[in-house]
Amino acid sequence: MPSKEEIFEGVKNALVEALAVDDDEVTPKSTLVGDLGAESIDLLDIVFRLEKSFEIKIERGELVPDDIVNDTQEKYVKDGKLTELGLAEIKKRMPFADLSSFETNPMVQNLTTILTVQDMCYIVEQKLNTVN
Numbered sequence: 001m002p003s004k005e006e007i008f009e010g011v012k013n014a015l016v017e018a019l020a021v022d023d024d025e026v027t028p029k030s031t032l033v034g035d036l037g038a039e040s041i042d043l044l045d046i047v048f049r050l051e052k053s054f055e056i057k058i059e060r061g062e063l064v065p066d067d068i069v070n071d072t073q074e075k076y077v078k079d080g081k082l083t084e085l086g087l088a089e090i091k092k093r094m095p096f097a098d099l100s101s102f103e104t105n106p107m108v109q110n111l112t113t114i115l116t117v118q119d120m121c122y123i124v125e126q127k128l129n130t131v132n
Contacts, residue, residue: 001128002054004121011120014049018042028118040112050120056127063115063123065093069108082106096122 002010012026019036032038038046047058061067068089071077076086087106091099096119102110 004125007054007121007124007128008117010053011050011117011124014046014053015117015120018045018049026117028116028121030117031113032115032117032120033113036117043112046120050124054124054128056124058123058127063094064111065090068093069111077108080108082108096126 008028012023015021015026015032015036016023019038019042021036025036030036032043032046043063047063050056051058068076068082068086071086074083076083076089082090087099087103090106090111097114098116098119099114102114
């Protein structure tokens with residue numbers, strides 16, 4: 001099992017390659033979208049690189065639960081904003097993410113903007129723990 005430092009280095013390398021950013025830009029608190037300029041298509045590339053590098057599987061919708069954000073029944077999302085039930089479900093499904101700032105204005109479009117490098121490290125670590 002790699003150490004936390006080795007996981008961070010692996011995540012950092014994947015981000016540097018996928019996003020063409022300098023490695024000194026990648027810190028644990030860097031946000032993927034805001035700080036590193038990732039777009040939705042980049043998230044797929046990042047996941048692919050992490051899966052290959054760490055020999056893990058990150059399921060589709062695991063970073064951002066698609067079934068919640070694309071809710072058409074208005075159970076989880078109403079007028080582009082997560083409902084109380086939606087927010088509770090996101091908290092349960094995204095335990096790796098710091099949702100404190102998002103909770104004040106839980107617009108679905110802002111959900112990917114909160115993902116950080118540390119969140120990615122947490123996901124990789126959790127996946128490695130379930131494999132071993």
